[in-house]
């Protein structure tokens with residue numbers, strides 16, 4: 001997965017140019033800053049910083065982590081003056097202190113977590129957060145004709161796509177499309193209030209971490 005995103009870094013932001021997704025994107029971009037106003041936010045799998053650019057100016061500070069230096073370099077260039085510390089690291093072993101943040105954000109990351117690793121990922125993320133921290137995940141809904149078709153489903157229930165890059169290489173990429181019920185059930189053991197929103201092409205799960 002990380003090799004795929006390292007190779008895709010330069011062409012990554014094209015995904016945000018799909019015409020049919022523009023109204024949803026504008027709405028989500030306007031919504032996020034209010035959620036994280038004045039909070040110390042940990043962003044996991046920040047990629048090229050597409051989402052960071054909208055909410056970071058409203059925060060008290062952001063640590064934005066990604067596994068790929070290639071995407072982090074683009075993010076740094078995009079936001080030279082934002083209150084963001086860019087960090088290379090592994091989402092499953094977050095290299096930050098316990099209880100350091102009162103906000104957490106991950107865009108288009110949940111869909112890439114193997115189903116069998118979701119709970120361990122959430123436990124690792126929550127370790128870095130203070131009680132009451134606000135957490136937001138956003139990701140894709142599967143929309144026929146707009147989404148890349150699902151090529152296969154494995155025995156654990158994970159779904160996989162075949163994606164082609166400009167250099168002609170083809171990559172088998174994990175991409176899950178969880179239901180509202182599955183998302184709420186995954187965070188229920190950890191969350192105080194949880195909320196699910198859906199647009200035409202995207203979903204957002206937000207909750208406050210239990211104390």
Ligand SMILES: C[S@@+](CC[C@H](N)C(=O)[O-])C[C@H]1O[C@@H](n2cnc3c(N)ncnc32)[C@H](O)[C@@H]1O
Pocket residue numbers: 001002005006044045046047048049050051065066067068071089090091092106107108109112
């Ligand atoms: C779909 S992209 C999302 C990027 C960005 N959040 C966005 O919404 O535009 C997934 C990102 O996860 C990163 N990634 C993949 N595996 C990772 C891991 N184990 N730890 C940290 N980042 C990882 C990739 O480098 C890539 O930037």
